[in-house]
Amino acid sequence: MHPYLLPLYGLLVLTTAWTLSSLFGLYQNYQKARQFGFPIIINAVNFQNPFVVFLGPRVLPSLSRIPFGIGSYFKHISVDWITDDRYKTHQRLGNAISIIDPKWLRIFITDASAIEDVMNRRKDFTKPRVFYQPVEILGPNVDTVEGATWQRHRKITTPPFNERNSALVWKESVRQAQQMLTFWLEQGKSITGTSADTLTLALHVLTAAGFGQEYSFSSNLQAPPAGHQLSYRDALNDVLRGFLPLIICGPDSLSKWYMPKGVKAVGLAVKEFKQYMKEMVTRERQLIEKRDSSNHANLISSLVRASEDGKSASQSLDDDEILGNLFIYNLAGHETTANTLAYVITLLSINPDYQDWIYEEVTQVLQEAGSPETWQYEEVYPRLPRCLATMLETVRLFMSVPSLMKIATDGPQPLTIDDKEYLLPEGTFVVNNFAASHTLPRYWGSDSLHWKPKRWIGTEDNITGMKGFGEIVKEAPVRGCYKPWGEGPRVCPGKKFAQVEFVAVLATLFKEWTVRPQSRPGETSQQTTERVQAVLNDSRLEITLQMRNPTSVGMIWERRSERLQG
Ligand code: HEM
Ligand SMILES: *[C@@H]1O[C@H](CO)[C@@H](O)[C@H](O)[C@H]1NC(C)=O
Ligand SMILES: *[C@@H]1O[C@H](CO)[C@@H](O)[C@H](O)[C@H]1NC(C)=O
Numbered sequence: 001m002h003p004y005l006l007p008l009y010g011l012l013v014l015t016t017a018w019t020l021s022s023l024f025g026l027y028q029n030y031q032k033a034r035q036f037g038f039p040i041i042i043n044a045v046n047f048q049n050p051f052v053v054f055l056g057p058r059v060l061p062s063l064s065r066i067p068f069g070i071g072s073y074f075k076h077i078s079v080d081w082i083t084d085d086r087y088k089t090h091q092r093l094g095n096a097i098s099i100i101d102p103k104w105l106r107i108f109i110t111d112a113s114a115i116e117d118v119m120n121r122r123k124d125f126t127k128p129r130v131f132y133q134p135v136e137i138l139g140p141n142v143d144t145v146e147g148a149t150w151q152r153h154r155k156i157t158t159p160p161f162n163e164r165n166s167a168l169v170w171k172e173s174v175r176q177a178q179q180m181l182t183f184w185l186e187q188g189k190s191i192t193g194t195s196a197d198t199l200t201l202a203l204h205v206l207t208a209a210g211f212g213q214e215y216s217f218s219s220n221l222q223a224p225p226a227g228h229q230l231s232y233r234d235a236l237n238d239v240l241r242g243f244l245p246l247i248i249c250g251p252d253s254l255s256k257w258y259m260p261k262g263v264k265a266v267g268l269a270v271k272e273f274k275q276y277m278k279e280m281v282t283r284e285r286q287l288i289e290k291r292d293s294s295n296h297a298n299l300i301s302s303l304v305r306a307s308e309d310g311k312s313a314s315q316s317l318d319d320d321e322i323l324g325n326l327f328i329y330n331l332a333g334h335e336t337t338a339n340t341l342a343y344v345i346t347l348l349s350i351n352p353d354y355q356d357w358i359y360e361e362v363t364q365v366l367q368e369a370g371s372p373e374t375w376q377y378e379e380v381y382p383r384l385p386r387c388l389a390t391m392l393e394t395v396r397l398f399m400s401v402p403s404l405m406k407i408a409t410d411g412p413q414p415l416t417i418d419d420k421e422y423l424l425p426e427g428t429f430v431v432n433n434f435a436a437s438h439t440l441p442r443y444w445g446s447d448s449l450h451w452k453p454k455r456w457i458g459t460e461d462n463i464t465g466m467k468g469f470g471e472i473v474k475e476a477p478v479r480g481c482y483k484p485w486g487e488g489p490r491v492c493p494g495k496k497f498a499q500v501e502f503v504a505v506l507a508t509l510f511k512e513w514t515v516r517p518q519s520r521p522g523e524t525s526q527q528t529t530e531r532v533q534a535v536l537n538d539s540r541l542e543i544t545l546q547m548r549n550p551t552s553v554g555m556i557w558e559r560r561s562e563r564l565q566g
Helices: 005-032 050-063 082-085 088-093 112-120 127-136 147-157 163-186 195-212 234-242 243-249 252-253 268-291 297-309 319-333 335-349 352-365 377-383 385-397 495-510 525-537 559-563
Strands: 039-040 096-100 105-109 403-408 413-417 418-426 429-435 513-517 538-540 545-547 556-560
Touching: 005 039, 005 096, 005 105, 050 096, 082 335, 082 538, 088 319, 088 556, 105 112, 105 413, 105 418, 105 545, 112 403, 112 413, 112 429, 147 297, 147 319, 163 195, 163 495, 195 319, 195 495, 234 243, 234 268, 234 319, 243 429, 268 297, 268 319, 268 418, 297 319, 319 335, 335 352, 335 385, 335 495, 335 513, 335 556, 352 385, 352 495, 352 513, 377 495, 495 513, 538 559, 556 559
Parallel strands: 039 096, 105 429
Antiparallel strands: 096 105, 403 429, 413 418, 513 556, 538 545
16 A cells, blocks of 8 residues: 555544444434434434534534435534524424434423423432533532532522622622713713623622622723732633533543644633632631621622531531632623623613613602612612513523533433323433423413513512512413523522622613614614614523624613603
């Protein structure tokens, strides 16, 4: 053989081996999937494959357009196929679908009562360790551990999310929203940085209510302080940016040769971030020693104190665990809330009627409450059901977490889907598909894809939520179909934190101001609305769901009184 052919020959052998082992894996998973009798979708490639992760967003859409049915083997591969698909595949194939690839078999479910069941049976359906371990970058934490360890973590990490903390969240959110608005108005007309700015706002609410450090909205956090190579914000951002590859490929492959430079930089960011967290814990311990409890309501303070109070190791967290949990507060609490705010501002910009609707509530309820900085959380927050409804509707369609994967644990687990019981062998992956259950017309009606906050408002009869002026926030139409914050024992502990932040920001922004998208030259207002809608539709899952191209729409803020005159 000619020596130049050697590499080619090697490549051929490798490709053949890869193809054969893929086919074998597919065959095995197909046999496993058949026993359930759900429709089976076959993916040519495993969704964790690094090439899928990095090239997928660019390559998969073209591959899935290959004719003669071949394209369909690529349609459901990416981790976020469900966010575009929503209920469509489930409506076509049923409430449970087996999706197989050469490596995994996953059952996607959208049946409300099955979702409710899976989410509540904490011990029967646990988190798959393989996907959560990478989140232990700084240490084990409440998001990643299971069993008795999880109980210990949860017991110490949940109490900090109390009403005293909510009051702090409220106050800081109002303050940041006011400063953000000032910052926008100072810039002149059209704001394209809404998403970046809500990230800043959410970060500052988190540092204040979470870690006892207040920043003004436009303070420059970019410069690293002495002893640091990165600023706090950059370190956090780089860790978060590198996070999807980290979760999907595992920490060990981050420095492999084929990884882009950016991914390798995550290592430095992790180190820097850890140092910041350690400094905060040290400062908190010094405060405890000095018996200074002025800052008691923030999360880090309660966490460190609760852990110091723990009588024994079985009731407290060690240092790695404290750092791990501080990290998870940052990870879970930052982009989720920030992106939800970016979505709502964009949505409201093309729904002026809903701006009026919110305005009506804010002015009527807060008539005597004075200007935002004097609003008292305890009095004001419970009286703004329209603002909360607006959030519920926003995360219904633009959910930060479009699905949650669980794994059948401790022997085979029975699960009832569509009133029929199935026995899922230990190790079966179950994916709760919220993107579908949040939009299935069977649960939500024929306008299920429309953003309509009013659907959440009821009158006193169907009471469950909080009271405004005669209005209340309703429950979801069917139990189990709406889970933006998860459910059961592992429900998001930051749910109230996020809701209080959202309501405070919304009320502050829309009390006196209105927003509209900037039109392009020659564009009708109808066309502008459609363009903004297209930007909203073009969302993808990074760590959480976000718009791909938010800077392509400019937002114009005007004082309400001026808009009405003009
Ligand atoms: C719009 C905002 C938010 C959304 C949509 C959201 C959603 C979720 C979801 C779906 C889960 C997973 C539940 C499960 O695994 O079963 C979760 C867990 C968690 N969230 Fe949030 N979250 C938000 C804001 C926050 C905030 C502000 C914080 C903290 C400051 C936070 C902290 C956590 C933690 C620590 C967990 C893990 C709990 C456990 O596994 O026991 N989240 N969140
Ligand atoms: C809630 O109350 C409204 C108005 O009274 C009524 O139209 C609606 O059917 C009720 N919804 C439920 C789920 O009971
Ligand atoms: C955006 O998505 C909604 C819901 O699927 C659809 O009705 C609308 O036509 C889409 N708009 C654009 C401009 O893509």
